[in-house]
Amino acid sequence: MPRRPVIGITPTPNDVELGHGTFHRYTLADTYTKAIEAAGGLPLIIPPQANALPLLDILDGLLFSGGGDIDPKRYGAETIHPTTYGVDAERDDLELSLLKAALDRDLPIFCICRGIQVLNVALGGDLYQDVADEFGNTIQHRQQVEGIPKEEPGHSVQANADSLLARTYESTEILVNSFHHQAIHTAANGLSVVARSSDGSIEGVEMPDQRWVLGVQWHPEMMFRAHPEHLRPFAALVEASSSVPAVG
Ligand code: MN
Numbered sequence: 001m002p003r004r005p006v007i008g009i010t011p012t013p014n015d016v017e018l019g020h021g022t023f024h025r026y027t028l029a030d031t032y033t034k035a036i037e038a039a040g041g042l043p044l045i046i047p048p049q050a051n052a053l054p055l056l057d058i059l060d061g062l063l064f065s066g067g068g069d070i071d072p073k074r075y076g077a078e079t080i081h082p083t084t085y086g087v088d089a090e091r092d093d094l095e096l097s098l099l100k101a102a103l104d105r106d107l108p109i110f111c112i113c114r115g116i117q118v119l120n121v122a123l124g125g126d127l128y129q130d131v132a133d134e135f136g137n138t139i140q141h142r143q144q145v146e147g148i149p150k151e152e153p154g155h156s157v158q159a160n161a162d163s164l165l166a167r168t169y170e171s172t173e174i175l176v177n178s179f180h181h182q183a184i185h186t187a188a189n190g191l192s193v194v195a196r197s198s199d200g201s202i203e204g205v206e207m208p209d210q211r212w213v214l215g216v217q218w219h220p221e222m223m224f225r226a227h228p229e230h231l232r233p234f235a236a237l238v239e240a241s242s243s244v245p246a247v248g
Helices: 030-038 053-058 089-104 114-122 131-135 164-169 228-241
Strands: 006-009 012-018 021-027 042-045 061-064 109-112 155-159 173-176 192-196 202-206 213-216
Touching: 006 030, 006 228, 012 089, 030 042, 030 228, 053 089, 061 089, 061 114, 061 228, 089 109, 089 114, 109 114, 109 228, 114 202, 114 213, 155 164, 155 202, 164 192, 164 202, 164 213, 164 228, 213 228
Parallel strands: 006 042, 006 061, 061 109, 109 213
Antiparallel strands: 012 021, 155 173, 155 192, 192 202, 202 213
């Protein structure tokens, strides 16, 4: 029996204070690893390091997780919005380099929340630094403000009928959770915008010229247990990753 595809997942760096000192840790909600496991893959967490690219030899696919903001300087912003938080240079370096190299190898890539933003920035696009500033609050993209549980939908998105996203979810209307204050502004060349919320904010992108690349602005890993349709993108990632030819 062939081994299950190995899916590399990027973690979030943060400082954790313990009784014996402060530690810089790489952390990842177990919802990501459980979703990959439930979808039939082998999850592997990839820490920031000087050169992570040799790891691509042992990965069959990649998942770029949610987290803090990308440094706005990475996409040429001249001013930094005061709501910017969680910028981490090592993480930006890791993810931007890993993403470009993975695209060069045509590896399957799933990008969640911060991940869809990293995908756009890696390809030369830019971001709205604060969604509420741009779109107002006709749709609340930070559903915690309304007290909606993380596994429940906060708004819907409309997906293009001919998209990988709509085929994956078997629907053009997808009920999603929402915990972001940034969003794609100008989509980079090579990215197709395939889903938006009703305020016009970009919620889903893909790359038709690649084997399998999907970016979503929501968090299906938090929803897949309560709403099993949200396991489908993970299953599709693992399936696409099982057809990647072995290196060496
Ligand atoms: Mn949203």
